[in-house]
Amino acid sequence: MKTAGRNDPCPCLSGKKHKHCCLAGGGGAPAPQADALHRMGLWALEAGDAATALDHLTRATLARPRFPEAHYHLGLLHMQQGLLDQAAVHYRQAIAIAPGFLQAHANLGVVFNRQGQPLRALDCFLQALSIHEAVEVKIGVAECLQRLPLQTSQRHLRPVLARAIAEAWRRPEELARAASALILCEPHLQGAIAQEGPMAVQALAPWCEDRLLLALLESATVCDVVLERCLTRARAALLAEALAPVAPEEGLWALRGALARQCFINEYAWVRSGPETGQLAQLQARINATLDTGGLPQAHELLALASYRPLHTLAHADALSARPWPEALRAVMRQQIDGVREEERLRERLPRLTAIGENTSCRVRRQYEENPYPRWTRPSLFPAPLSLDDRLRGQVPQARFQPLGERRSIDILVAGCGTGRHSTETANHYRGAQVLAIDLSARSLAYAMRQARALGLARIEYAQADLLQLGAIERRFDLIESVGVLHHLAEPEAGWRALLPLLRPGGLMLVGLYSELARAPVVAARRFIAERGFPATADGIRDARAALMACDGPEALQRLTTFGDFFGLSACRDLLFHEQEHRTTLPDIQALLRRLGLDFVGLHVEPTVRQRFRARFPDEGAAHDLGLWHRYETEHPETFVGMYQFWVQKRA
Structure with a gap:
């Protein structure tokens, strides 16, 4: 959250005057002495002088007890120092004085999130959302929904969760499990779960009214075995309907389209039965025969086919795409024909920065040419961009590093960008970011370029390259991010040694590696x-x-x-099925950093993990001890189930 400074007329997230701003909530105009103390406290806060800021802001609240802005900035000061209980006290005081103080509600939510209390945090963010739908507030709501173990008693959260997925307040796939938990609580799906054998098409009608289900299907891979099986049976029912000599069931267009889009997103990973395989062959033959004679298939036939194989594989796909269709099918064609064709055009113009060498690189490149990863539909919302220093402090509280300071631009290398989700987020997270994103796979890069064009991102330069060959380029970078890449090299340490010369003295690296225990x-x-x-x-x-x-x-x-x-x-x-995978441990990482002469800055972990670690190892400086983190992980092997993500710094 940003600091409300001298030129910020209202400490709400938008920075504009609103009827809900703190001064409209009961604070009133502060006395001159309190106002002067508050201004001096803000100057000290912005200068990083915590002791002086604490003195002036505390005196401001004593001079005028009902001074919400002073309490808010005391909360901000304590939060920056990691004193979360004290921060919460002052945020509550600010809210009690000015109930419409948006940023106090939001920052109180941040405090609860950092304390590992997502339910209390969600209450704060929802209150803030009712005041003003600021981007940072939406992101906070989504982070809480992701962390909560949602149950039937929380069905009231379905509308906001549906919005969070459809509007990508956070990565939609990160909300998929929460959505599945609430979807499976619904009566219209409980019957389908218990049902054995074929499913009647008529039973699917209530599914079309389920906005959360449709948002999930259109935006992210379904990540629940029970829901996947249920949807697989629904897909089979719609395939059988497409072959039946009767008119299609009305009212199912939204579900037909959403299922087809879901199957394209998961790349047709769902199992199909022997009867389905035969029916699919019949449907394909019927559609091909219709097209070959100049006719048009029915929309529900094409949607049924699109739930089993992509429409761009049809011989007359481009001609079909140019015709008018119902919006459910039109959306599927944009996804399965238009988007694929654009990627093919972009791939032909893709620049190559280096040669692709070494046997493992060739095998890994072949894998990602055949299966680009990850598949993503839209980027999450982006908060206001920060300097590298500020973002690092937000990700790793009490991080130990030499600040780079404010810069007009920051040169960033994303080494192994895949399909571009990571590079897209990086370009938006850092103020003045200029990003070079490289990958082995041309097909993955084409996917990334299409997404960047759709977002209007001109600050990302994509190029095909082998990171082991990057020594041939003369560019240097303030930040290198390589998350989930080095462990796919034949010798991961060789990848580190290839990247380090590209990093400027004092530069930072964000690295992600697989955990032996978690995997x-x-x-x-x-x-x-x-x-x-x-x-x-x-x-x-x-x-x-x-x-x-x-x-x-x-x-x-x-x-x-x-x-x-x-x-x-x-x-x-x-x-x-990866061609090459290495896993490691935290002691191994510690030894590697010593060999490379890199300074460990800190681990990027979830707030709940950080709180549990702190309770287990309360000594000051424990968070920077990889040996203690190894003990913690041994006790909790699922901690780094994604991967270790950590920051290091090159010595100046």
Whole structure:
């Protein structure tokens, strides 16, 4: 949250005068002495002089007890120092005086989030949202929804969760599990879950009124085994309907379109039965025959087909796309034909920065040419961009690093950008960011370029390159981000050594590496797959997923479905069939940083993890001790289930 400064007439998030601003909420005009003390406190706060700021702001509240802005800035000061309980006291006092003080509500939510209390944080953010729908408030709501174990008693949150997914207040896939939990509570799905065998099309009518279900299907991969099975049966029912000699059921257009878009997002990862395979062949033959004779298939036939294979594979796809269609089908064609064609055009113009060398790079490139990863539909909302120093302090409280200071521009390298989600977020997070994003895979880069064009992002330069060959370029960077890349090299340390010369003295790196402990379910699944001989093909991945979901085996295999990547085809290949994967431990990382001469800045972890770690190891400086973090992870092996993400700094 930004600081309300001398030129900010209202300390609300928009920075404008509103009827809901703090001064309209009962604070009144402060006495001259209190006003002067408050101004001096703000100057000290902005100068980083915490002791002076505390003195002036405290005296301002004594001079005028009903002074909400002074209490707010005391809360901000305590929050910056990690004194969250004291911060909460002052934010509450500001709200008690000025109930419409938007930023006090929002920052109180931030405090509760950092304390690992997402339910209390959500109450604060929802109150703030009712005052003003600021971007930072929407992001706060979404972060709380992601962390909450939602249950039937919280059905009242469905509308706001549906909005958060549809409008991407946070990455939609990060809200998918919360959505699934609430969707499965609904009576119209409870019956479908219990049902065995074919599903009647008429039973699907209530699904079309479920805005949360439709938002999830259109925006993110469904990451729940029970809901996936339920939707798979619904897809089969709509396929059978498309072949039936009767008029299609009215009122199901939204569901037909949403299912087709979902299946394209997950790249047709859902299993299909033998009868479905035969029906699909019949439908494909019927559509092809109609097109070959100059006719037009019916819209519901095309939507049924699009739920099993992408429409761009049809011989007459481009001609079809140019015709007028119902909006449900038009949206699917934009996704499955127009978007694919744009990526093909962009791929032809893709610049190549280096040669692609070394055997592992070639095999990894082939994997991502066949299966670009990750598939994403839209970027999340972006808060106001920050300086690199400020963003690092926000991600890693009490981070230990030499500040880079304010700069008009910051040169950033994203080494291994994949399909561009990470580079898109990076370009928006940092003030003055100029981003070079590279990857091995031309197809992944084309996907990234299409998304960047749609967003109007001109600050990202995409190029095909092998990070091991980057020594040939003369550019240097203030920040290098390589998250989820180095562990796919034959020798990860060689990747580090290739990147470090590109980093300016004093520059920072954000790195993500797989945890040996957290990936135990993945290792068990890879062994299971190897023993049964599932190939890394679309059919092989579908069969492996079906076998794993049906497996009543070791706990490690049962925990596999907690990985969101299990539920999409390219994502599952990245998770379980990767050409090259290394895992590591925190002591190994510590030894590596010593060899490379890098300073450890801090781990980026969830607030709840940080709070539990602090309770376990309360000594000052414990958060910077990787040995203690290793002990913590040994006690809680799921801590870094995504990967270790940590910051390091090159010595000046």
